[in-house]
Amino acid sequence: MIEVKNLKKSFNNSTVLENINFYVNKGETVSLIGPSGSGKSTLLRCIIDLENFDEGEIYIKNKNLKDKNFKNDLLLKMGMVFQNFNLFPHMTVKENIVKTLKLVKKMSEIDANNKAKEVLELVGLYEKRGSFPNELSGGQKQRVAIARALALEPDILLFDEPTSALDPELVKEVLDIIKKLKQEKNITMLIVSHEMKFVKEISDKVIVLDNSKILEIGSSQKIFENPSSTRVKEFLNNI
Template identity: 50%
Template sequence: MTQDIIRFDRVTKKFGELTVLDALDFSVAKGEKVTIIGPSGSGKSTVLRILMTLETIDDGVIHVAGKPLWHEERDGRLVPAGEDHLRAMRKEMGMVFQQFNLFPHMTVRRNITEAPVHVLGLDKEQANRRAEEYLELVGLSDQADKFPSQLSGGQQQRVAIARALAMRPNIMLFDEPTSALDPELVGEVLNVIQRLSNEHDLTMLLVTHEMQFAKQISDRVCFFDKGRIVEQGPPEQVFSTPREARTQEFLKGFLSPEPH
């Protein structure tokens, strides 16, 4: 049986009165490519932000790579995690956001080498070699000495992917990585993610509105609504013959042949 690298056990997250995740049970196997789809406010991005420790949880337990994420064991019981534990757990994951979040005052190369040097303790030469490796992977070897403002949005997002990969995470999280891009630049970013998926044994968790892409890249698609998984399964099943009325209604707009 494949081991789950991510597991949510009855995880609840509230923002004030609003329940964003409602006793969520959700797991991802090692090496699995899972896409989360659903309407705005269904809890999709919150799942990723909680995994990156950008949002806390109100109830439940999350395990990442066999260890509790928001808790640590002390005297045989789980207590809220301290900063050292959270810092160690973050190294398991790399995240690519909607906005590229590059440091504008640093070159592309330095954007990628900064964390490996300061967080992982690599020397400059090792970090530079790693930056070159991942810039080649995302097709930007010739852009290393430019600043983010000199790049297109698609190129900036590809640098952001290289930056996340340079930390050698076991899990890559993508939060609507194409939603801030002009339509003609979307393809180049999706191609890089597709290549990553084909060539590297990474666990990938994606939130996207690009349904055709989700269909191609995913081992499993999960449809979220109101903080719960309404339906999940192989992409062919979820997109072609969704079982739940709520899924059918949501996908109608995306998968109809009409232009929208």
């Protein structure tokens, strides 16, 4: 579903990502972990075309993201959930989803409303459909953001630190929704997170970045219980 080859990205002559190579299979949940500033979020933004990259290639469903013939179709197959929700403050919960569906997927009002009802029920927030974002908790806002991404029926969902802006007691409700997606939907997920217990539990594969490079890739069990890299061991022991 995703293949990254020899990716390099720099900001102002400072290398943020270098020689990044990995793949994500259909239906896999893959987590990106590592110290702050190691390039995890930038990597997600490159994959969903919010950042240009200097060298290398990104393939989505075996098609090159740089190929203009496929680019728009490929981007429609991906959704991204940001750490700061990115909801429209002047729209209700339902309007946030319906408006997006009408703009992006050109859905009719009836179909968009039906889809909004479906995804809000999935995240347990249909009763909040008439509320505005400022009337919701942080956890509820993030669940609405997840519902909005799901409404577009992506094959791939990217999560950029989905709980980092939340109070500790609200983290669990968002992580539970992501677990529910893994159990009930065949969506490929790539997650940047600092919630290590969650990462260990949910991930089919874990990628560890540090200092702009991949240190190690392996199963969740391998990375957390028997990492090959001394640096990875140090990182996991210090969190």
